[in-house]
Amino acid sequence: MSFETLSQTVIKGDMQAAAELTRKALDDGADAQQILDQGLIAAMDVVGRKFAEGAMFVPQMLRSAKTMQQCVEVLKPHFQGAGMTTKGTIILGTVKGDLHDIGKNLVAMMLEGAGFRIVDLGVDVSPAAFVEAVAKENGQIVGMSALLSTTMPAMAETITALTTAGHRETVKIMIGGAPVTADYATSVGADCYAPDAGSAVTEAKRLLDV
Amino acid sequence: MKKPPKIKKKKRPLRTPPATGAKKSLWLNVLPDDLWIRVKYGVTIYEALRKTTLDLDTECNGLGTCGKCKIKVITPIGPPDRQEQRLLSSEELDQGIRLACRTPIRKDLVVFSDTQRDPTELFQILKHGQTQDIALDPLLDRIPVLVPPPDLQTAASDFHRLRSVLGASRDNLKITHGCLSTLYADLRATEFRGEALLHRECMLAWSPVGSPNGRYGVIFDIGTTTLVGKLIDLDQGVEKGVISRLNAQTRFGSNIISRIQYLRDTKNGLRRLRRLLLNDLNAILRRLARAGGIEPHHIFVAVAAGNTTMQHLLLGLDPSGIAEAPFAPVITEGVTFPTQKVGLELHPDAMLYVMPAKSGYIGGDLISFILASGAADQETELVLGLDLGTNGEIFLGNGRRLLTCSAAAGPALEGARIQHGMIAKSGAIESVRGLEGELRYNVIGNIKPKGLCGSGLVDLAAVLLHHGVLDAEGVLGHHGRDTEFELLPARLAPRPRSEVMDFVVATPEESFDGRTIKLLQNDIRELQLAKGAVAAAVQLLMDEMGVTVDRIDRVCMAGALGNYVNPLSAMRIGMLPFLDPAKIVSMGNAAATGATLALISKAQWQRANAIADLADHVELSLHPGFYEAFIAAMDFPDRNVW
CATH class of the missing domain: 3.30.420.480 (Domain of unknown function (DUF4445))
Known part of the structure; x- marks a missing residue:
């Protein structure tokens, strides 16, 4: 069964039509997990790629993400047993002293669209709060955002805190934000740098090998 | 593409903020250190440079006889005059060398001078602001006084006699040690007739009549x-x-x-x-x-x-x-x-x-802007003020209620983070129009373009939207709204193996240094973020105030971009809300104007402090509606203003 039309509808962000198509696919006997993987997540892959090269922008990406969420709501009752499988758990937050929300939210939305489970700690998140969330939520990736060059050092502090707490071996670290660079990521001992929400998905998949 | 047609001065509103009253004045841009000088039409380069720190060689002091004041004129101008032909070699003339004293300035000029100079001093664009009529009452009082000579009857001290002639209101007058230490000689040297310089309740100096002290x-x-x-x-x-x-x-x-x-x-x-x-x-x-x-x-x-x-x-x-x-x-x-x-x-x-500030990001410059705008002096008109530079600071209100906020307008508006962006200096495209299907632009200094500055970028986006080369979602491409304009779409440059297109602003032949000047798809995205932040901030202030855009009576613009951006273009791209352009006023250097008002009037200084107390600071990053408003404001309006 092909989910090409559904994918295109999600990319366009037509919520009603996409939900309709999802229902139809279920009626036609398609498997919910298959619709999710081949229809919805595949569509969000395209959206992420288009976003990274500038062919799509924030409002359109959000529209697609919301469309996908609608479709997921339709699918939810149809998952067998354990429910949806996720690609892994990612702890996200904007670091201490920094209140910038939007970029981090876009990353959360795209990662969610790609099939990850997201624990969003919000903004002004202390190193201790990151450490606590990793332990409690069994996070596999910690994603940190900073939009001010003066708050970037909090990324290093958080990584130190994770190391001290003994989590550094089990958790991967991804960082991003306007003043952040790949070199900076290397210098503070992060595992990778993601320049935008689309790349965050690619990098997260690479880090967890999924 | 043809060179843009010559534009008469009065058709160049972008360089001349209407409120400054600067008429018939032109720019002289001196390279290599980018000195900007506002000059009257017709004065010579020599006369213009004499007012600066540049020291041109001269022996004849501008008579045109010594041939020393050589300068390279980069903007194409008319033929050299007889004196120049006599005093300059043909090689020099070929290189564009002229005599500064023989070259009148009849249009904006770019010249090159390699004489010694202070490398950092430059005359900037935003020097003049609007001023209001206010009663003079400077922060420094200068009071003419005739002090009675000392007399044996009372044997009153010099300071005591001085204080008593200043009147009962100055009974608590104090005096600085510096002033006091020379008072004896100063009073006698002026035969007790002079001016007392007072700051609040303290005397700072005794000055002879007509001296520049404290003037x-x-x-x-x-x-x-x-x-x-x-x-x-x-x-x-x-x-x-x-x-x-x-x-x-x-x-x-x-x-x-x-x-x-x-x-x-x-x-x-x-x-x-x-x-x-x-x-x-x-x-x-x-x-x-x-x-x-x-x-x-x-x-x-x-x-x-x-x-x-x-x-x-x-x-x-x-x-x-x-x-x-x-x-x-x-x-x-x-x-x-x-x-x-x-x-x-x-x-x-x-x-x-x-000057008083309101918060970490609402500084004394914004308070000065509010003061200069007069917004807080009344309670009937609703005034929106935008100070647009690297950061955007915005206020809305009047003397009854005043809201302020700061929006990270983003470096896009000052040319940073734009591939061929630059600050507003020589070679920057400062305004763009679409004419008969082609692109027409004005370049600062009348030379071939090197890049785009903020006002040029906003104009260009507006023109592209108008001609269907850019769509409301911000995608460059053939959206074909206007079939009669076929030349603009021809400037779209597809990227290899990608659906993304860029826009060629100037081909290597059209540009200053033989490079292609492009507006990249990603540049449009940067612009969308910047203008979206400004528009969202304005929207949130209006929501907070509980008003819609039609309630705004006046819009004051300040800052590097605020003064030069074409209001219609700013509306077309959705940076400003749609309103009657007649409501928009350019304020020039509003921070300087506000500071000047405070300097020449104690009441205005008090008012500045009252404004800082009155103003409410709206922190956008904490505002629950900002996220939604920002994203909603990123798209371009699907509506033409022309």
């Missing part, structure tokens, strides 16, 4: 990028001189966050930044004094306005708190200190006023 005050607009000083005649309330220069701190970062990072990471960083600032301001002071024919020690009062961080640096206060949440500065109140304590080289007893 002038200065104001400083201490911007992150540019420092402007003005010499103000306190007797007439008029501007006698303006000097500006690049802030030497820019070598430690172009924005305040990077400055703060520098001072946190560097030993004595705060002291160094402060020292650089004081060196700049003292150099401006010396030049201003020279322009006014006085000495710096004749000046007794100064007012400074800047963003909160720059005001902190001037006073030697650590601004680190501003760089991260919760963004708390050391002080926001308007303050007064002896200039000697601050490190400004005026009269030893002179006083410095620093």
Whole structure:
């Protein structure tokens, strides 16, 4: 069964039509997990790629993400047993002293669209709060955002805190934000740098090998 | 593509803020250090340069006989005159060398001069602001006095007799030690007739009648990028001189966050930044004094306005708190200190006023802007003010209620983060129009273009939207709204193996240095973020105030972009809400104007403090509606304004 039309509808962000198509696919006997993987997540892959090269922008990406969420709501009752499988758990937050929300939210939305489970700690998140969330939520990736060059050092502090707490071996670290660079990521001992929400998905998949 | 047609001066509204009243004046841009000089039509380059720090060689003092004042004229101009043909070699003429004293300025010119000069001094674009009519009552009082000579009956002291002739209201008059220490000789040298210079309840000096002591005050607009000083005649309330220069701190970062990072990471960083600032301001002071024919020690009062961080640096206060949440500065109140304590080289007893601020990101410059706009002087009109530069500061309201906020307008509007973006200087495309299907643009200095500055970028996006080359979602492509315009789509350049297109603004033949000037798809995205932030901030202030756009009576624009952007283009791209363009006023350098008002009127200084108390600061990053409003404002309006 092909989910090409559904994918295109999600990319366009037509919520009603996409939900309709999802229902139809279920009626036609398609498997919910298959619709999710081949229809919805595949569509969000395209959206992420288009976003990274500038062919799509924030409002359109959000529209697609919301469309996908609608479709997921339709699918939810149809998952067998354990429910949806996720690609892994990612702890996200904007670091201490920094209140910038939007970029981090876009990353959360795209990662969610790609099939990850997201624990969003919000903004002004202390190193201790990151450490606590990793332990409690069994996070596999910690994603940190900073939009001010003066708050970037909090990324290093958080990584130190994770190391001290003994989590550094089990958790991967991804960082991003306007003043952040790949070199900076290397210098503070992060595992990778993601320049935008689309790349965050690619990098997260690479880090967890999924 | 043909060269843009010559445009008559009055058709160039972008370079001439309508409110400044500057008529028939042109720009002379002197390379290599990018000195900008506002000149009257028809004066010679020599006359224009004589008012600057540039020292052209000359022996004949402008008669056109010595042939020394050679200068290279880059803008194409008419043929050399007889004197030039006689005094210059044919090689020199071929290179564009002219005699400055023989070359009248009849259009904006770019020239090149390699004489010695102070490399950082430059005349900036935003020197003149609007001024209002207000009653003169300067921060410094100069009172003519005839002091009774000493007499044996009362044996009253010099100071006592002086105080008693100043009247009962001055019973509590104090005096500085410096003034007192020369009072004996000063009074007698002037035969007891002179002027008492008073600051509040304190006498600063005794001055002979007609001396320049205390006649002038200065104001400083201490911007992150540019420092402007003005010499103000306190007797007439008029501007006698303006000097500006690049802030030497820019070598430690172009924005305040990077400055703060520098001072946190560097030993004595705060002291160094402060020292650089004081060196700049003292150099401006010396030049201003020279322009006014006085000495710096004749000046007794100064007012400074800047963003909160720059005001902190001037006073030697650590601004680190501003760089991260919760963004708390050391002080926001308007303050007064002896200039000697601050490190400004005026009269030893002179006083410095620093404008009140509201918060870490609503500085004395915005309070000055509000003061200059007159918005808080009344309660009937609703005034929207936008100070657009690197950061956008916005206010909305009047004397009853006043809201302020700061929006990270983003570097896009000053040309940073745009592939071929640049600041508004020689070679920048400053305005763009679509005419008969082709692109027409004005370039600063009338040369071939090197890149786009903020106003040019906003114009270009508006033109592309209008002609269907750019769609409401911000995608460059063939959206084919207007089939009669076929040449603009021809400038779309597809990227290999991608659906993304860029727009060729100037081909190698059309550009200054043989490069293709492109507007990239990603540049459009940067613009969308910047204009979206401004539009969302305006929207949230209107929501907070509980009004819609049709309730706004006046829009005041300030800042590098605010003054030069074409309001219609700004509306077309959705940076400004759609409203009657007649409501929009350019304020020029509004921070300097506000500081000047405070300098020449005690009531205006009081008002500035009242404005800071009245204003409410809306923190956008905490505002629940900002996220939605910002994203909603990123798309372009699907509506033409032409």
